[in-house]
Amino acid sequence: MRQLFTLLTLCFTVLILPLSAGTKEEIIRLQSDILQLQDQIRVLQKNVDEKNGMIISLLEQLNDQAAEGNVGFQELVTATNAAKAQSSSLDRTVQSVQEELRVLSAKLDETNTRVAAVHRKLEENQVQIQSLRTVEQSVGDDIEPDRIYSATFNDYLMGNYALAVNGFQDFLANFPDSEYGDNAAYYLGDCYFKQGRLDLAIQAFEQVINLYPKGDKTAVAYYKKAQALQELQRLEQAIETLKALKQLFPNAPEAQLANDDLIKLGVE
Amino acid sequence: MKAKFLILLILLGSGFLQAQDPDAVIFPKPTPTRLAVADFTPKTSSTPDTQTALNVFNQVLLDDLKFSAFFELPSKSFYPLKPLRTPQDVIFENWQVPTLDIDFLAFGSVQVDATVTVVEAYVYDVKTRQQVIGKRYTIGDTTLIRRVAHEFADQVVYELSAGASQGVAKSxxxxxxxxxxxxxxxxxxxxxxxxxxxxxxxxxxxxxxxxxxxxxxxxxxxxxxxxxxxxxxxxxxxxxxxxxxxxxxxxxxxxxxxxxxxxxxxxxxxxxxxxxxxxxxxxxxxxxxxxxxxxxxxxxxxxxxxxxxxxxxxxxxxxxxxxxxxxxxxxxxxxxxxxxxxxxxxxxxxxxxxxxxxxxxxxxxxxxxxxxxxxxxxxxxxxxxxxxxxxxxxxxxxxxxxxxxxxxxxxxxxxxxxxxxxxxxxxxxxxxxxxxxxxxxxxx
Structure with missing residues (x-):
């Protein structure tokens, strides 16, 4: 077995040795190429490493820049949103202003119309006043007292007491003998009473009592005078007035009211 | 002679309460305002719902303004034929012809859509060609169309009477x-x-x-x-x-x-x-x-x-x-x-x-x-x-x-x-x- 192994080794050596001697230069050349390649690979590796470093550095720079950019972007988004909000608010303000303008314009139109209508009415009234003047000139001072009384009484009915005071005073001054004289005198007193001008009211009611002792406003003038006196805490005079009312006008509705007041005052 | 005296007494007696003219007392007879109320028209399209609402609106508005006792309303037969939808449609000369001679013109449009009904209503002073009233009413229910007609009628009465009446159409x-x-x-x-x-x-x-x-x-x-x-x-x-x-x-x-x-x-x-x-x-x-x-x-x-x-x-x-x-x-x-x-x-x-x-x-x-x-x-x-x-x-x-x-x-x-x-x-x-x-x- 050992012999066989030795023989095979010898054969291999005889066959291979010449071949090996022929390729030695090539091997050396190959080795040289390999070395060159290895150098080139190292250079390349070095370049790659450098490039990697540069890339990493760039990436870091990019990351930094991205981070900065993100903040900037967020700021930009915020700024954009704020701008949008301002824009929306501005839109609303513009709309609101437009709406106000529209309303103002409508109101202006309405006012213009009313002014025009009032102007028309004024013209009509002027025509009527002119015609009234014509009538007045033709009849002189013969104005219907009942129309004046009616207009003044309507002021009284509607609670326009200041106007009614003037009206009744004028009426009494101009038409002292009118059938409405006692009414005007009484309602003048009642206007004062309702205005809280109690002393004037008492004077006016006394005038009704003195000037028209048999008039249909005399009983109520007594009663209202007593009420004014009660308001002023002049109770003795009030009681006197109520008793006089009961005695003079026992069947008037005011007599029953006088009775109620006297009971309240502890007299009856 | 006695008979004549009796007849005179009867005539005087029967005329006693009628002798006063309430018209002269209650209405002092200013020059009446002549108002034309043109039929309102569809704003965009004449759907059956719009037409129904229009019929009600036009009738109620006309009745309200007639009853208000503030206006003379000339017959619609004298009105120009062209329908009025917006102020741009009004040719004022056509409303100033002697047969009409109106002071004011009311017109507008009604449109019923799926969810809302819109009424646009105008009154123009025909003499000055100025807008007196311009209103837009929006309602969600067409049954309220009568109410809108009443509202507009009262507005017309209020404006054209210079505030003398608020109208009674909504009462x-x-x-x-x-x-x-x-x-x-x-x-x-x-x-x-x-x-x-x-x-x-x-x-x-x-x-x-x-x-x-x-x-x-x-x-x-x-x-x-x-x-x-x-x-x-x-x-x-x-x-x-x-x-x-x-x-x-x-x-x-x-x-x-x-x-x-x-x-x-x-x-x-x-x-x-x-x-x-x-x-x-x-x-x-x-x-x-x-x-x-x-x-x-x-x-x-x-x-x-x-x-x-x-x-x-x-x-x-x-x-x-x-x-x-x-x-x-x-x-x-x-x-x-x-x-x-x-x-x-x-x-x-x-x-x-x-x-x-x-x-x-x-x-x-x-x-x-x-x-x-x-x-x-x-x-x-x-x-x-x-x-x-x-x-x-x-x-x-x-x-x-x-x-x-x-x-x-x-x-x-x-x-x-x-x-x-x-x-x-x-x-x-x-x-x-x-x-x-x-x-x-x-x-x-």
């Missing part, structure tokens, strides 16, 4: 109605539309009157299970509350603007009715006409300082007036016969009432001027006319009449013209026109 009337077995309180629009039953007690409910804020009605009722008349306060959108009275008789209540309620009733010791006043915040009512005779039908003056009422203390039932404390009593109507249902005008100047003249079989409607007692007749002819009630602007009157057979509610101008029947079904009486609510005045 309501309460009344007593017998439909079936019971006579209940109902409320309707002034023109008879949108009738709504308020009381449901199955009894006899009568004499409704409105509170100043239009939220409450006061009326009397005789319930089937209760052997007396009762006085009720009833929130229009709520339930009734009984006001206690000391007697089994109570009638004709009336609200003052401050909430006091006047009514006719009896004290336990008396068989004759008197006028009582319940304080605004409640509490015991006070008898203010504690006197001989029957006193009924109180009606407050606008300020609540005075009361008009019916009293027979001097014979037949006549109209009397007194201060709200019972003093200053005086007889306003002294013509004899039978007076009923006084109602004080919103401007304070007149008391409206019905009067059955001596030896006559029927009532008619009259006005009495409070200051002077002068009388004016407003109705005549067939049927009996009773229970008159002022409109809130004092330019119209509602009343009940049998002129068409059964008792129905009619409305008319305060001069007796422009008569219009507003109920037809059942027996309807005691109309009460709701007053203006101060806070809701237009232009405020």
């Amino acid at each position: 309501r009337i309460a009344f007593s109605s017998l439909k079936g077995d019971s006579k209940e309180i109902w409320v309707m629009d002034y023109d008879g539309a949108n009738g709504r039953q308020i009381s449901f007690n199955g009894g006899i409910n009568k004499f409704p009157e409105w509170s100043a804020d239009n939220q409450m009605l006061v009326y009397v009722a005789k319930l089937p299970t209760v052997n007396r008349w009762q006085l009720f306060l009833h929130e229009v959108d709520g339930r009734p509350t009984e006001i206690e009275v000391t007697s089994s008789y109570v009638s004709s209540p009336a609200f003052a603007r401050d909430g006091r309620v006047a009514f006719s009733s009896r004290t336990q010791s008396s068989r004759e009715a008197d006028i009582f006043i319940r304080p605004a915040g409640g509490g015991p009512a006070r008898n203010i006409t504690n006197a001989r005779g029957i006193d009924t039908s109180p009606s407050w003056s606008p300020t609540g300082a005075q009361i008009a009422f019916i009293s027979d203390r001097t014979g037949g039932p006549q109209v009397w007036v007194m201060d709200a404390d019972g003093s200053n009593l005086r007889q306003l109507v002294t013509e004899g016969g039978h007076c009923d249902s006084p109602d004080w005008s919103p401007d304070g100047r007149f008391v409206l009432y019905s009067w059955q003249a001596p030896r006559q079989w029927k009532h008619d409607i009259y006005l009495a001027e409070v200051a002077t007692g002068k009388l004016f007749q407003l109705t005549s002819g067939f049927g009996t006319n009773e229970s008159p009630h002022w409109s809130p602007d004092g330019r119209h009157i509602a009343f009940q009449s049998t002129r068409t057979g059964t008792k129905q509610i009619f409305i008319m101008n305060a001069d007796g013209r422009n008569l219009k029947q507003v109920t037809t079904y059942g027996i309807n009486e005691s109309p009460a026109w709701a007053p203006y609510v101060e806070a809701n005045r237009l232009g405020q």
Whole structure:
């Protein structure tokens, strides 16, 4: 077995040795190429490493820049949103202003119309006043007292007491003998009473009592005078007035009211 | 000679009440405003829904403006044929021809879509070519189209009357109605539309009157299970509350603007009715006409300082007036016969009432001027006319009449013209026109 192994080794050596001697230069050349390649690979590796470093550095720079950019972007988004909000608010303000303008314009139109209508009415009234003047000139001072009384009484009915005071005073001054004289005198007193001008009211009611002792406003003038006196805490005079009312006008509705007041005052 | 004298007397007598011209007193006759109301048209497309809404809107608007008594409305047959949708469509020259010669022109459009109905309404002064009114109404329910027409009509009246009237188109009337077995309180629009039953007690409910804020009605009722008349306060959108009275008789209540309620009733010791006043915040009512005779039908003056009422203390039932404390009593109507249902005008100047003249079989409607007692007749002819009630602007009157057979509610101008029947079904009486609510005045 050992012999066989030795023989095979010898054969291999005889066959291979010449071949090996022929390729030695090539091997050396190959080795040289390999070395060159290895150098080139190292250079390349070095370049790659450098490039990697540069890339990493760039990436870091990019990351930094991205981070900065993100903040900037967020700021930009915020700024954009704020701008949008301002824009929306501005839109609303513009709309609101437009709406106000529209309303103002409508109101202006309405006012213009009313002014025009009032102007028309004024013209009509002027025509009527002119015609009234014509009538007045033709009849002189013969104005219907009942129309004046009616207009003044309507002021009284509607609670326009200041106007009614003037009206009744004028009426009494101009038409002292009118059938409405006692009414005007009484309602003048009642206007004062309702205005809280109690002393004037008492004077006016006394005038009704003195000037028209048999008039249909005399009983109520007594009663209202007593009420004014009660308001002023002049109770003795009030009681006197109520008793006089009961005695003079026992069947008037005011007599029953006088009775109620006297009971309240502890007299009856 | 004697015969001639008698004829003269009869003529003078028959003309006594008609001698005064109410027209001259109530309407001083300024130059009438001529208004044309062009049919409103579809805004974009004429769908069936739009056309239905248009028909209602055009009719209601025209009726409202005609009844307002402020305008002369020329016949539509004279109108130019071109439909008006927007202000750009108006050719003013066409509306100034002698056959029309109008002062103002109303027009606009209606469009019904799936979810909303839009009405655009305009009024132009034809002489100056200026817009007077430009309104856009948006509603979600086409059943409200009548309401929009009423709203616009009142706006037109308010603007073109220079604020003299707020119009009555949006106003309501309460009344007593017998439909079936019971006579209940109902409320309707002034023109008879949108009738709504308020009381449901199955009894006899009568004499409704409105509170100043239009939220409450006061009326009397005789319930089937209760052997007396009762006085009720009833929130229009709520339930009734009984006001206690000391007697089994109570009638004709009336609200003052401050909430006091006047009514006719009896004290336990008396068989004759008197006028009582319940304080605004409640509490015991006070008898203010504690006197001989029957006193009924109180009606407050606008300020609540005075009361008009019916009293027979001097014979037949006549109209009397007194201060709200019972003093200053005086007889306003002294013509004899039978007076009923006084109602004080919103401007304070007149008391409206019905009067059955001596030896006559029927009532008619009259006005009495409070200051002077002068009388004016407003109705005549067939049927009996009773229970008159002022409109809130004092330019119209509602009343009940049998002129068409059964008792129905009619409305008319305060001069007796422009008569219009507003109920037809059942027996309807005691109309009460709701007053203006101060806070809701237009232009405020």
